[in-house]
Amino acid sequence: MRVLAYADSGSWAAQLASAADAQGGDAAVFVPGRELAEAAADLYPEVYFSELGPFEPVSYSAAFSEAARSFKPDLALFPCTNKGRSIAGLYSSAAGIRSATDAISLSARAGDSPITVRRLVYGGRAEAEFRMNAPAAVCMAQGSYPERGPRGGRGGIHEVRAPGPASSVDFRPRRGEGVQPDEADVVVVAGRGIRSREDLELVKGLARALGGAWSVTRPLAADQGWADSWIGISGLVVSPKLYIGVGVSGQPHHVMGARGSRIIVAINKDPGAPIFEECDYGIVGDLYVVVPELLKVLGGKGGGR
Amino acid sequence: MKLLVAVKPTFDIGQLKFEKDGTPMLDACPVSLGEADKCALEEAVRIKERLGATVAAATVGSSEAHYKAIRDSYAMGADEGYLVKADDPWRLDALSVASAIARVAEVTGPYDLVLAGSGAGDTHASVTGPMIAGILGIPLIAGVDRLEITGPGAVTGTCKLEDGSYTYEARTPAVVTVTSEANAPRIPNLRAILRSKGMQIREMDAGELGVDLRRLEPLRVGRYEVKRKGVIYKAEDQKGAAEASASLLAALRSEGVLS
Numbered sequence: 001m002r003v004l005a006y007a008d009s010g011s012w013a014a015q016l017a018s019a020a021d022a023q024g025g026d027a028a029v030f031v032p033g034r035e036l037a038e039a040a041a042d043l044y045p046e047v048y049f050s051e052l053g054p055f056e057p058v059s060y061s062a063a064f065s066e067a068a069r070s071f072k073p074d075l076a077l078f079p080c081t082n083k084g085r086s087i088a089g090l091y092s093s094a095a096g097i098r099s100a101t102d103a104i105s106l107s108a109r110a111g112d113s114p115i116t117v118r119r120l121v122y123g124g125r126a127e128a129e130f131r132m133n134a135p136a137a138v139c140m141a142q143g144s145y146p147e148r149g150p151r152g153g154r155g156g157i158h159e160v161r162a163p164g165p166a167s168s169v170d171f172r173p174r175r176g177e178g179v180q181p182d183e184a185d186v187v188v189v190a191g192r193g194i195r196s197r198e199d200l201e202l203v204k205g206l207a208r209a210l211g212g213a214w215s216v217t218r219p220l221a222a223d224q225g226w227a228d229s230w231i232g233i234s235g236l237v238v239s240p241k242l243y244i245g246v247g248v249s250g251q252p253h254h255v256m257g258a259r260g261s262r263i264i265v266a267i268n269k270d271p272g273a274p275i276f277e278e279c280d281y282g283i284v285g286d287l288y289v290v291v292p293e294l295l296k297v298l299g300g301k302g303g304g305r
Numbered sequence: 306m307k308l309l310v311a312v313k314p315t316f317d318i319g320q321l322k323f324e325k326d327g328t329p330m331l332d333a334c335p336v337s338l339g340e341a342d343k344c345a346l347e348e349a350v351r352i353k354e355r356l357g358a359t360v361a362a363a364t365v366g367s368s369e370a371h372y373k374a375i376r377d378s379y380a381m382g383a384d385e386g387y388l389v390k391a392d393d394p395w396r397l398d399a400l401s402v403a404s405a406i407a408r409v410a411e412v413t414g415p416y417d418l419v420l421a422g423s424g425a426g427d428t429h430a431s432v433t434g435p436m437i438a439g440i441l442g443i444p445l446i447a448g449v450d451r452l453e454i455t456g457p458g459a460v461t462g463t464c465k466l467e468d469g470s471y472t473y474e475a476r477t478p479a480v481v482t483v484t485s486e487a488n489a490p491r492i493p494n495l496r497a498i499l500r501s502k503g504m505q506i507r508e509m510d511a512g513e514l515g516v517d518l519r520r521l522e523p524l525r526v527g528r529y530e531v532k533r534k535g536v537i538y539k540a541e542d543q544k545g546a547a548e549a550s551a552s553l554l555a556a557l558r559s560e561g562v563l564s
Contacts, residue, residue: 058438
């Protein structure tokens with residue numbers, strides 16, 4: 001099975017390298033830009049890249065297709081991110097092949113319908129197993145395969161031709177205070193249990209005390225405008241070592257954005273909140289009482305404020 | 306201007322229940338026009354109100370919910386509705402749906418914009434819009450929070466993606482997918498609802514459109530089994546909160562996730 005991955009970060013290059021490894025056979029990656037290509041050459045035997053401007057799906061997908069014409073994959077893997085889904089959709093329609101998203105595991109073997117995909121469906125409340133014919137395109141969920149280390153030896157690096165963007169692009173990087181949720185080991189998330197913008201300080205304080213990042217659920221960002229981004233299937237998908245939901249009820253679309261976390265902690269006064277069904281540790285209690293107590297205990301060891 | 310909006314009914318997955326053996330009870334799950342699809346329709350109807358346009362809605366599937374999705378689109382302000390007939394529409398694969406919508410666009414167009422919700426509330430694959438753009442070979446702006454017609458033959462969309470905000474300007478025709486954050490879709494008044502009931506829905510045959518509708522054949526569908534420890538501490542008062550906090554932090558240290 002020949003696997004060609006698309007990766008736009010070192011972390012995704014390493015996660016998809018694990019996913020490709022698990023299938024055996026030959027693996028290659030396409031990345032935007034020479035810098036990422038140099039880094040990915042430690043992970044893959046073959047690396048393709050194009051010099052591309054800010055993300056624009058049509059030209060990125062065309063460059064990926066160019067790499068695919070050269071490598072001839074049986075399976076194309078993409079990050080299950082907003083960008084990855086767009087590129088996967090464009091690529092699979094151009095190649096006339098089927099696609100699957102939100103895959104949590106993958107096994108490929110020889111024979112008819114050789115690719116078996118286990119994927120999340122219905123907002124992550126159910127999972128389904130499908131067989132697909134090769135070639136196919138699959139978007140892998142964040143954290144479903146671990147990041148792998150260097151394989152020893154350097155892969156070959158090939159530049160592929162890329163067309164110009166199909167639309168003009170103006171890119172404004174996400175601004176944020178301190179460590180960002182998609183890069184942090186600890187992520188503390190405020191949910192609708194937080195009553196005001198000022199009260200977000202509780203969550204930010206807990207994140208600081210734990211040396212992590214803070215974020216919010218979709219209503220706090222999209223409806224209240226208290227943050228630029230949110231954790232969830234339509235926002236950021238994170239897989240930190242530790243996720244703490246503060247006043248988060250656990251709506252399916254939010255939980256899907258945090259499912260790759262190693263440990264999930266929930267603090268909520270409603271014992272019936274769905275997040276308690278999906279946590280490792282939970283405190284049923286008023287966050288306005290519990291979080292200050294947590295800060296007190298953490299402050300004792302000099303880590304907090 | 307001519308605008309086509311791809312719509313589909315979506316399961317309200319928050320209300321999805323499961324049989325004892327883990328099979329999802331889809332028949333008992335409420336289904337309605339998708340949230341992001343409504344936002345795409347709202348954008349189209351706003352363009353119609355500002356600049357003048359014909360708005361068409363298209364869906365793929367013959368369930369009662371699919372007919373209702375078109376009637377709901379009429380109630381929101383669509384002028385034309387196309388329904389590509391397909392039994393068992395819930396298992397159609399995304400490429401088949403995208404191919405059918407793209408053919409409707411070719412047959413009933415040309416359109417200046419093809420709009421769609423950026424992701425369905427149930428499957429949330431977010432690949433159908435990109436596939437339509439790929440099949441039609443036109444620009445794609447995926448996941449817009451803000452959409453504007455910026456001149457004759459030009460459309461601008463601002464999208465919040467993982468690493469920041471992107472503003473794209475594309476020449477039309479183009480495909481634009483709209484997020485459920487883009488606007489607050491109008492709630493049709495009674496008169497609009499009554500009017501929608503009398504409007505014709507043009508049914509189309511996939512075979513006549515030259516589209517081969519394929520279905521996904523899952524080997525198994527079941528409730529997602531959570532593999533988490535589920536240790537719960539109760540904190541009924543401040544003393545309880547102090548004890549729970551100490552226990553939680555000790556547990557997190559022994560898990561090795563806190564230094």
